[in-house]
Amino acid sequence: MRQFLEFLDKNPAKLTKTKNLTLKWLDEFSRATGILGTIDENGFKRHNQQEWPEVDIVAVLADIAKLTMNRKGVKIITKNGREYLNKDISGQINILFGTYWSRLDWRYLFPYGEDKNAAYYLQNGREYILEVLRNFNLGCKGGQINFFDFSEILRQSLDLRMVNYLGEDLPDRIRDCVREVIVEMFEGLGLFECSYDIEIKQYGSRQLEHKKIKSFRITKEGRRIIGADRRENISGRIIPFNMLENNRN
Numbered sequence: 001m002r003q004f005l006e007f008l009d010k011n012p013a014k015l016t017k018t019k020n021l022t023l024k025w026l027d028e029f030s031r032a033t034g035i036l037g038t039i040d041e042n043g044f045k046r047h048n049q050q051e052w053p054e055v056d057i058v059a060v061l062a063d064i065a066k067l068t069m070n071r072k073g074v075k076i077i078t079k080n081g082r083e084y085l086n087k088d089i090s091g092q093i094n095i096l097f098g099t100y101w102s103r104l105d106w107r108y109l110f111p112y113g114e115d116k117n118a119a120y121y122l123q124n125g126r127e128y129i130l131e132v133l134r135n136f137n138l139g140c141k142g143g144q145i146n147f148f149d150f151s152e153i154l155r156q157s158l159d160l161r162m163v164n165y166l167g168e169d170l171p172d173r174i175r176d177c178v179r180e181v182i183v184e185m186f187e188g189l190g191l192f193e194c195s196y197d198i199e200i201k202q203y204g205s206r207q208l209e210h211k212k213i214k215s216f217r218i219t220k221e222g223r224r225i226i227g228a229d230r231r232e233n234i235s236g237r238i239i240p241f242n243m244l245e246n247n248r249n
Contacts, residue, residue, distance in 0.1 A: 001096060003033045004058045005067060005081050013075040020049040021059060021075065029055070054188070060108065065099040089190075093221055096189055101126065109185070110177045118160045118177040125158045129182065132157075133226045137218050144195065144215040151178040179213055191222030 013025040026049065049056050059075075062068040067081035084095060110119040122129070132153055136145045154160065155174045162170040162177075186192040196211040218226065 001058055001062065001067075001092065002085060004029070004055070004062065005077055005085055007032060008068065008075065009077045009082070009085075015070060015073050015075055016048075019070060021055070023048070026052055026055060057109070057185075057188070061096055061099050061104065064103050065095055067095075090221065090224070093189055093191070093225065097191070097225055100185055100189070106181050109181045112173070112177075113162050118162055118174055119181050121158055121160055122154065122177065122181055125154070128157065129154065130226050133218065134228055137223060137226070137228050142218070142223075144217050146215050147179070147183065147213045148175070150183075150216075151175040154178055183213060183216060186222065187216070191219055191225055192216040193219055 007029050011025070011028065013021050016022055030052075049059065059068070062081065063070075065080070065084075066078055067084050068075055069078050070076075084092060087095070106119040106123040107115075107117060110117065132150065136150060151174065155171060155178075160174045160177070162173040164170055183192060183194065187194050194216040195214045197214050199210045199212060201210055218228070222228075
């Protein structure tokens with residue numbers, strides 16, 4: 001977010017008719033920061049703001065938190081945005097996490113399935129998610145948390161389901177939802193440090209790297225945000241860890 005706001009402060013962004021950042025601005029931001037290129041991870045050219053997902057969610061959070069505003073077809077930084085830049089890391093995380101956790105519709109991050117989809121039910125289970133994270137952090141003593149175990153607990157406890165046109169369950173898509181809606185957002189906010197397995201896939205003459213999340217560790221800021229020192233169990237729905245042993249990939 002800091003790089004986005006600092007660049008926007010010096011380079012107000014002209015918007016498209018759909019109020020998205022223009023490709024020209026995105027390309028200039030990409031080249032100036034080195035964050036992203038005009039080619040995505042699959043080797044295809046990006047065509048709009050949504051195809052820069054890391055920038056897209058930052059722009060959306062900035063708008064919701066009123067760190068930016070649109071004026072006469074141009075996105076500019078606000079007084080709140082400049083105040084954000086003057087805050088310490090914890091203060092910045094508080095603003096971004098609060099915006100993501102309480103004000104963003106999580107279906108924006110995972111817009112698949114029915115209207116009340118897996119992301120919708122995850123968002124309704126936010127306090128339970130914090131309980132699960134606190135329990136995992138305690139059980140792992142601040143170490144690595146297996147992603148499959150974490151996602152499986154949420155899938156079973158919150159009864160998350162996606163089905164195909166044959167009515168068959170798609171548990172892998174639920175794990176995709178947990179990854180995109182929770183883990184990647186926490187990682188982007190500096191609350192998780194993730195470990196990945198790297199897979200090399202061949203696409204014609206091209207070899208591309210694909211990351212598959214293996215585990216994550218809750219950072220110091222993450223432990224502060226989730227209230228890791230809390231011990232009470234509000235819902236009573238935590239699945240004992242040994243129930244997962246037979247479900248691991």
